[in-house]
Amino acid sequence: MSGKIVFFEGRNFQGRSYECISDCSEIASHLGRCSSCRVESGTFMVYDQPNYTGQQYLLTRGEYPEYQNTIGFNDCIQSCRIIPAHKGPFKMRIYERANFEGQMQEVSDDCDSIQDHYHMSDMQSCNVMEGYWLMFEQPNYEGRMFYLKPGKYKNLREMSSDDMRFNSIRRITES
Known part of the structure; x- marks a missing residue:
């Protein structure tokens, strides 16, 4: 770093x-x-x-x-x-509901609209396996953002004070 x-x-x-x-x-x-x-x-x-x-x-x-x-x-x-530089692959699993329940998708690239690309009504938990990511409250990487490093996040709604929903995700590729 x-x-x-x-x-x-x-x-x-x-x-x-x-x-x-x-x-x-x-x-x-x-x-x-x-x-x-x-x-x-x-x-x-x-x-x-x-x-x-x-x-x-x-x-x-x-x-x-x-x-x-x-x-x-x-x-x-x-x-x-x-933010550490990450040179390897990116990998995360996103879940429709808290506690890693509901529909699951594996993501390895940027996604400008979780609802459009994965047909998920919501994303409430995730497991970041590789890389560093940004999650955004609106599609097309707009609105407030949250940084995710490798780890398990069983309730993403707890990360914000107002039960924010996340609608797009992007890899942090700049070093």
Whole structure:
């Protein structure tokens, strides 16, 4: 895993800065506020709450001088997690109901509409076997997103505070 993100207190890379090369559960312990950032290498998931919670957004190499407008956060970035580069195959099983019940589909590629491609009325649990994925609340990779690393997720509705449904999924292929 290699990556580097630099956070700045002010917009347009102004004020004090904090360089981060790994996960950071609470940026506020390093900066009073984080209003802009620059991803120098790697891929990061950023969160609008401490401890990797709240709204999240994937940032790739580039500059984010006023990310509140760009990524839709109402407040500043509070925590971040580096996304490991994955070079092998991608594989996940998605289930129509919680606890791995109901219709099951095995997925190894991006899917812009779970309902259209797999004829599933809902997706409430999954088992990520290989790779790192993003799930989106709307078709065509739009709306709020959630990061999934390898593991079993027996109730996806518990991941959001408002019983959000997931309608599209995409592999994280950028490193």
